Amino acid sequence: MNDNVEKRRSERTVDDVFAQAMAEPDIRGRSLWVDAWHRLLRNRAAVVSGVLMILIVLAVVVGPMIAPWAGDFTDWDNTSSPPSLETGHWFGTDAVGRDILVRTLEGGRISLLVGLVATLVSLVIGVSYGAVAGYYGGMTDRIMMRVVDIIYALPFMFFVILLMVVFGRHIILIFVAIGAVNWLDMARIVRGQTLSLKNTEFIEAARACGVDHHSIILRHIVPNLLGVVIVYVTLTIPQVILVESFLSFIGLGVQEPMSSWGALVNNGAQDMESAPWTLVFPAVFLTVTLYCFNYIGDGMRDALDPKDRA
Amino acid sequence: MALLDVTGLEVEFETPEGTVRAVSNLDFHLEEGETLAIVGESGAGKSQMMMAIMGLLAENGRARGSALYRGADLLGMTARELNAIRGNQIAMIFQDPMTSLNPYMTIEQQMTEVIMHHRKLKRDEARAQAVEMLRAVRIPDAEERIRQYPHEYSGGMRQRVMIAMGLLCEPELLIADEPSTALDVTVQAQITQLVRELREQAGMSIILITHDLAVVADIADRVMVMYAGEVVECGSAEDIFYNPQHPYTRGLLDSVPRLDRASDQDLHAIPGNPPNLLDLPVGCNFRDRCDEAREECREPPPVWRDETGRMSRCVLPMEGGKRVDPDGTGPESRATNSASRENRE
């Protein structure tokens, strides 16, 4: 009898609750992305870096447009002049009188562009390649990953020099060269993640529901990879910028009159004793950018995978 | 004097969603040689309570109150003092033996390390002890198997190794957090049996943390039932199993599927879901899921006690109990507690 009373009670309340819920509007869910975003916003270093990065990007994009000088304008009255407000060259000029501020901002355009484009290239190739290899596994995986190993074994510098010699120095080639190497890492990371994701129960559940392979990769694997991928991307951008700087520094990068932070640092290094400002300003921009990306990447990692934090 | 005497324990966690009170206003004591079972479901705070006492809370956690172990307050100890007590006088066993064992070291390396560290013995003496302990927990071919790695053991054997490691330093108190939950029923029975025998041989006190009342029936002297961070009922095993007072305890007992009862009716279920500590109901925490819920339950429930140490936290009067209203240090903290809840709503 007791059971019956209890049953009636619980049934009634369930119906009441449902009736009530039917009338109420839908509750908004809080996705893992939103959670991660809130965690990221609480990370001071990442937020400061983010703000700095936005400022740098804005300066780099807008700066050259509103600057009183063009990047290749030669101010013969002020060659190698130190930073000063009077001359209007806030960061000084180089040996041929070009304004360092404008040059630095223009160089930043190239550096950041290389970083972004090369990373995007590696992202697209790496994620699709890695996800396919990891998901299908077996022979497909083995062959695909051997290809990666072989490309990996090519000496990078040799590869770049070869490209330059064959096709001439061109900025597109830098994208190609860096992207061609960077997607390998991405593919390996994505493949590893996919392998472990593939065995989770929700993938098995999707298979049991008749979802085809194509949709499983697109709807379940890739969204669940994104966390790792985003972190890796934010850490790849500075790496690419650094590689470009290195190429420019040894003279394989962008060509005059175009410039990048690496090229500027290279020029500056030659006049380091007589005009240190030609080295310091581009170097500061380069370093700050690299720092910012690293902090943002770290922040993202903490935000996206809170379990790893402890 | 009790071996362990916990008073006014509160455990809070700072989370992005706000402060979570995992344990509130908890008192209990453990006598020497006694086995106390702490029963509760997910979110009851039973594990967090032990973690707090052992100084193993996660970084965002805070504990208040006192936990006197032989008169010394564990909550006020430095990490070094705690370390000396953990492993030597108090041993802990966790639910998942695989994550508590180092997969890259053999069982021998892991066991002798503990002995050599705590007992200052030589390697071969330590080894002999380790083998002996493995025999005690009935690992077959202990001499051989001690050289193997954790993954070469079955789940039940790993848990037995964990128990063996816990007992190496002959602790006075063994804290077992869901020691048999991950195991098959057949192995579960063996582990409980083993713990019981070892308790008799060594005269240990045991705190068993579990959600499984059936395991409790097999081993406990006294039982403490927790719900949403509070003790809802406490008493001897006999009292709890044969004369449960709190509706939650009764519900838990009824929801265990049993072979010795008729099978044609529905299983008894407690309706609703385990408590969300961020969004507890006003008044009694169990109100939403309780068969006996009534208007008065919107107030914090009274506490009933009798002279045997039996306790229940419910509007329903406890048989032979006196209303102690509210418990011990209660009035202010309960009042502010419910006030802050109301503010949130």
Add this chain to the structure above:
Amino acid sequence: MSKPVLRVQDLSVTFTSLAGSVFNRQERQIRAVDGINFELFAGETLGIVGESGCGKSTLARAILGLLPPNRGRVMWMGDNLTELDEEAMRQRRKELQIVFQDPVASLDPRMTAGDIISEPLWTFYPKMARLQVDERTRGMMKMVGLLPNQINRYPHEFSGGQCQRIGIARSLVLNPRLLICDEPVSALDVSIQAQIVNLLQDLQKKLGLALIFVAHDLSVVRHISDRVMVMYMGQAMEVSEKERLYRKPLHPYTNALMKSVPVPDPKLAAAARRENWLTGDMPSPYRRPKGCVFHDRCPFKVKRCEADVPPLRRMENGDRVACHRAEDLDLSVVEA
């Protein structure tokens, strides 16, 4: 009696693992499922019980074609599922569904409850109107006891029991004929377990499902099953009608499993302890005992058990058992 909807014949799954060094490669084989036979009728519930590692989950997956069997047939409504090509099998998945053990891990953490439940609909009826999908999804949520206005919530915002309800809703959204539940309650709190078992039982009656309920202990299965199959080391030890099995198990292993179910009663627990004779662990799958696989843990073994493999034979009442001594052992349960 009508024809069975599902007939599993001699189904075997073998896993191969590599052992030894690079120079001395050895293939080791584990017979996870070893010659299983059973049939299932429409609206019937078969409980499959055994300790972890006995192959019960592998069997469930092999029936659904999630793992390739290396021998045997799965006859579903006249078709042998093991011979279907991928696309044909995919189409049959509308009729065969599964609920997983871990309620949280079986839901994609980046999808909302609504997306998860409606995914099978999108998959098989891509042209279905959005409104219709939404309506069906909400209907399913209500049917499994979830508030439909939580349709946009994510799995981590639900409790374990609620997640399992989402999993059940997903598996039923296509109106399957067979539902396999792989330990659907073992990861849940005790008070919630009963809710889920009762829900499954109600849904089965309402929808006329054939149900396979996999569990590691006999107590849960008892409430929901019509027949129970007990597995040990990939083999069926006993397949019996429920009441008979619980009153008088035919196989010593069934008896041992029953004895080891813990009772929430201190006095009975003490009594049960004295009767519990099952010791030791299941042997390593690499070292499968000769003869009866259970003989080294069986107190009733005779010489013959060490040499001859007992076949799963049919008793007079239709129950089946794989034990040489089934007739002369009396393992009846004494009613308390």
